[in-house]
Amino acid sequence: xxxxxxxRTSLAAGLVSLGLGAPAxxxxxxxxxxxQRPLVLEGTVLQFEWTNPHVWIEMTGPDGRGGRAExxxxxxxxxxxxxxxxxxxxxxxxxxxKLLVYPLRDGSRGGQLAKLLDINGRPANLVSYR
Amino acid sequence: MLRTLHGPTRGLPxxxxxxxxxxxxxxxxxxxxxxxxxxxxxxxxxxxxxxxxDPHQPDIAGLWLVTGYFTxxxxxxxxxxKPPYDALYAKRMKALNAxxxxxxxxxxxxxxxxxxxxxxxxxxxxxxxxxxxxxLFEYAGQLRRIYLDGRRPTEDDDPAYYGFSTGHWEGDTLxxxxxxxxxDTQGDFTGLxxxxxxxxxxxxxxxxxxxxEDELTLTDPKAYARPFRVTRRYQLHPTWTxxxxxxxxxxxxxxGANGVTGFGVxxxxxx
Numbered sequence: 219x220x221x222x223x224x225x226r227t228s229l230a231a232g233l234v235s236l237g238l239g240a241p242a243x244x245x246x247x248x249x250x251x252x253x254q255r256p257l258v259l260e261g262t263v264l265q266f267e268w269t270n271p272h273v274w275i276e277m278t279g280p281d282g283r284g285g286r287a288e289x290x291x292x293x294x295x296x297x298x299x300x301x302x303x304x305x306x307x308x309x310x311x312x313x314x315x316k317l318l319v320y321p322l323r324d325g326s327r328g329g330q331l332a333k334l335l336d337i338n339g340r341p342a343n344l345v346s347y348r
Numbered sequence: 349m350l351r352t353l354h355g356p357t358r359g360l361p362x363x364x365x366x367x368x369x370x371x372x373x374x375x376x377x378x379x380x381x382x383x384x385x386x387x388x389x390x391x392x393x394x395x396x397x398x399x400x401x402d403p404h405q406p407d408i409a410g411l412w413l414v415t416g417y418f419t420x421x422x423x424x425x426x427x428x429x430k431p432p433y434d435a436l437y438a439k440r441m442k443a444l445n446a447x448x449x450x451x452x453x454x455x456x457x458x459x460x461x462x463x464x465x466x467x468x469x470x471x472x473x474x475x476x477x478x479x480x481x482x483x484l485f486e487y488a489g490q491l492r493r494i495y496l497d498g499r500r501p502t503e504d505d506d507p508a509y510y511g512f513s514t515g516h517w518e519g520d521t522l523x524x525x526x527x528x529x530x531x532d533t534q535g536d537f538t539g540l541x542x543x544x545x546x547x548x549x550x551x552x553x554x555x556x557x558x559x560x561e562d563e564l565t566l567t568d569p570k571a572y573a574r575p576f577r578v579t580r581r582y583q584l585h586p587t588w589t590x591x592x593x594x595x596x597x598x599x600x601x602x603x604g605a606n607g608v609t610g611f612g613v614x615x616x617x618x619x
Contacts, residue, residue: 245468245488246455246601246609247537249444269598271457271488290611292600297486297591298470323447328611 245271251320251330259319259329264288266309270295273346275309275317279327290328291319293346304344314338402476405496406520408552411590412560412582413471420467420535420578427566427576433541440539443608451539452609453532456602457595459490461509461533462526463548463564466580473590474560481515481522488595494524501528507544509533521553535566543570558584 261278273293281287293299299308309315316336319329334344401409416422429437443450454460460468465485472485479497494515501512511529515522531544546568555561560582567575600612 245457245460245595245599247444247449247452249447249449250609250611252447267598270593271595271597271599271601274598274600290600292611295470295593297593300591301588322611326611 248330250322252323253320256318256320256332259317263309263311263313263315265311268296268306273299287327291317291331293331299346302345402478405476408554408560409474409476411471411473411585411588413585414467415581415583418467418469419538420463420540428573430571430573433571436541444538448608450607453534455609457599459509462511462529464534464536465490467536471585471588486590486593488593521551524550542568545570
């Protein structure tokens, strides 16, 4: 966390109305994420970590100063993602992606995945809400 | 057929080897393999679940997932907390509302324990066998053992994350009493506290084929002004399989020096 510059979360995002059901509470409290201000995050996948307790998408995103910087996006567990149609090869390094993310409240470059919207220009419909 | 399968299974894998019984065990093993093969071929997952039920108990075996919110109470009701538990919980709620949770015991991969495990958003499998009902949780591979063989907890049973659970059937309802629960487990992710005096009584029954209901009554004279009752429901997922979940594999949410749940970046070697 300390190495991550703060980002003004207003920059990247349009508010999106969601109907994704009950929030996910997994092995840690998720109140660090702001579910009232989902944002659309676009960038390039640096690493797709197919791991427990959470799957992670490391990717590029806005740095808040007009440039690009690394973002960390936390998904639910491997098993729950599989039940929603994901698999270990759903994303690869270099993929261009568009995600719907609940950002960290403290403004750091990270968030919780709500939905994967688009991979390399093709619509995707992969959710991560449990 | 199931009755034949379940009667003699005490001599099967898991029991200490007994030279005189080996041919018998081998025969039974082949019988079970053959039967499982036929059931798999026959196709429906429900018939596989039946293999893990006990024909002498009402059937609640299967793979279940909690429905509704993942707070202990589905409508977010709270027990009436006595001091100092009220102040402790107020402190935790203040941190939650600020988006910086404290005392988030599971963030470091410690077990949620009872009663939190009953409301985590991952499935569990109920296995029924003579003298036992087992809850096998996907979440961190956790396990609850409910003894139906008449044993009782003793002073030698140290407080445990899942306490000590005994049960009996009242009609089609499994009544479970759990005591000797560690004082540092929580009610749910909000950090709902209790004392070492907590006793949880559960009444589990199938509302319909696809719905399991658990009425939990938490009695804790040290921490709660009166018993607190919540009713949770679980949906059957007959086509799911429990997957492996090792929390320590890549936990990037370890609690920081300030006591707040973290959100880590991968180590440089990973980049």
